[in-house]
Amino acid sequence: MLQIIKNEYRFLVRSRIFLGISIAFISILILTIFLGNYQTQKQEQTHKNAKDHVRQQWISIDEMNPHSAAHYGTYVFKPANLLSSLDEGVNSVTGNVLRVEGHVQNEITHSEASQMQAVSRFGKLKPSLLLQYIVPLLLIFLAFSSVSNEKQSGRLKLLVLQGAKPLQIILSKIISVWLYGMLLLIIVLAVYSILNFQSLTAEILTRTGLFFLSYTLYYFIISAITVFFSARWQNATLALTSMLGIWIIWTIFLPNILMSSAEKWHPLPSRNEFQSAMQEDRSKGLDGHNPSDERSLALKAKVLKEYGMDSLSQLPINFDGMRMQADEEYGNSVWDKHFGNNRKILREQKQSFQLGGIVNPFISLQNISMGFMASDNLHHQEFLLQVENYRRVFIKMLNDKQTYGGSKTGNWGWKEDNAFFKSVPDFDYKPTQISNVFSNYLLDLVLLLLWSILVIVLIIFGTKKIKIG
């Protein structure tokens, strides 16, 4: 078997066309990684400038009423991710700017895609674009005639006469094509690692390792099916056209249709429905800015009772801050319900789409590629959750300051000094660890494995029916 693989490579290396295409393609791959990295660095710089600017504004507040500061709020910018230079996922269509303020959980806005006219339907020139769409085609081109040519030239018969089993020959052909795909993959990851050597962490290495594993499985599936067709069909043209048909259906046709269908099966509310429902639920709670609100009056009575006082002016604390925080806490339960419902629907859509991997391994590959590169919707939602958690801590600090900072109820003119605002921590994004989200990608990985096993079974049983002569 090893000898057949060696021979395959000898033949390939002798072909000038093959060498030329390989060198050109590897150069493009390297350039893509370099450009992806450069773009990420530029994005990181823009992000850092914006973040520093907004932080500087916050820590420069001389004096301000804490609740006014809650309205002044701050902004969080979606950070660039080093891994996204390999697969950008949803980053260009999600927003980048999120306003953090009192009373409301905002939605992220200002996506890259909304800032220009349409350019590319399949995204930027990232390694994932080449690895998902182009490399499988290269493997198909390499494999479609690998066995049929041997049949036509009579070499297959000769090999069998020399003692090689048809299964061994076919497996060797598959492995040699597959190894070529793996070589391209290794080049991508090696160049990526060299360029980002100083930033490599165990987390990044784990993620890239899983990325490598998923592509390896997919390339095996593609190589094996193509070689099998090459052995099964009488001519190479039929093998090529069949595989091109499969490639088109798998990569262009089905993902689009299945994703659109998943969104129809589990519909999200319209923005207006979503906002109206939240507004309605919100109106059932406490209005922090309205002291005569029924629920505010009830809270007032409760607090006065706790402190054993008759009027708000006797309280050692500022009741306004307490009312604002009660308003926030009610609001938080409303946001949790409605934003949580949207997240649930998105999860259901994703699960339905993942099941598409049963008929199309490309769907599984696409899911785990952006998932392992931390650029899928799940990671985006994790980011939004972190920002919301930060917002809650941020606003509570301001409301607590209003309540317990030394002012009295109704004293809206009271201001806190710069030291306090400096003490409010900035948003610190903690990248999601793969160990926390790995279970979400297990189905995709299992489906790729099952496809690989299915293909092996197909080859073992199908090879018996192959005509040698």
Add this chain to the structure above:
Amino acid sequence: MRSLNIFLYEWKHLVRSPFKIVALFLFILASVYGLHNGADLYKKQNTEIERLKEKAQEEKETILTYFDKGEKGPEKRPWVDVTKPFWSIYYTPTYHFKKPSPTIVYNIGQTEQYGFYKKINRYSSTYDADMAKEIANPERIQSGTLDFAFVVLFLMPLLLLVLLYNIKGQEAEQGFLPLIFVQTGSKNWWILSRTLFYTILLLAVLLALLLYGAALTKVFESDNAFLSIFLYISIYLIFWVVVYFLILKYGKNIISNTLQMIGVWLFFAFIIPAVIHQWISIEKPTNLMVDLIDIKRDKTDDIYEQSNIDTDKQIFNLYPSLKQTKIAQDTIAIKKVRNDSRVALINVAMKDGISKLEKDNRAKNELISKTYWLNPVTYFQNKLNHSSNTHYNDYQMYRNDIQAIIDKRIEIMILDIWNDVKVDKTKYIEYNKTFNK
């Protein structure tokens, strides 16, 4: 052999090729699916617009009952007085919609990047959070909706490839190519006629699909949109026919022709647009809206903190007629109206910030347009986006209309509060009509 004979032979060849028939069938199926996706979006957006119009009508009727009953406003908000222009305009539900063009059935374009309705209040701007896209799955948006334009731009070249890939190559491999040349007299004419057969076939299929799409929405109500879309699609088809014809003309066998055809398709559909997208992202990174943030917070604070003299000067500069009003001479009454008028100064500052941002976006678009000569797929995508009113520029026009309404609302509010206009039911209805034209 005359063209008619070549066409007849080609027809026989087509019906005897299950692979080609299946490909054609799949293409038609995908097109119908895409057309229904477009029609669904058209209906969904129209339903949402109707729902919002009803909601606005309800809001309006609630206010009208205050006038009928002689009340000032909601019981729980005793500070509201709808007979004052400030509160009357505050309670005038003002929505602006980007009504979907019926041609959206063919091409969803950039629809899903933006909102299509906006509730306008006195602090509104054209870059508010509610101007962002509808709530949708970003992974679906990233992969794009399978609309008819996608089928035409990306799958049609592949269908053409399937239909044409073995022309000449098959005959060459079977060894009777010289015989055909002897019979037809001209190699080019023979290849061209066979290619032409599939071009006409595809044109007929596309026209039938376009007509089917027209039956799903009211496409013919849009001026010439149907014709322009058909024209662009036809030119696009001819572009690919020419490219493939050249490959077939100079190609030697089926495999080499197929590889070249798929290579060219990959180059135009994937590589070039992706390279340009990457280049634009490096050249002009995403704007994080820091300038707008500064205006929204610091500039707004500055406007509220600046001296009365400066504020009056700026307001009178904007609306010179206010100087002559009675309130302008009344040092007590002017305080309240001055404060309510600062919103006009904030609006001016926001517009300055927005114009810089839009200048940036225009520069990006110009860069993209400059690459059209080597990027035909993006060119045709944007042409189709124009035809279905789903291009960036169409949304820019929508934003401009919203800005005009914001300006109008602020202007009328300021003129009426400075002139101490008393609002009655008729005036309130007039506000509604003016802001919801």
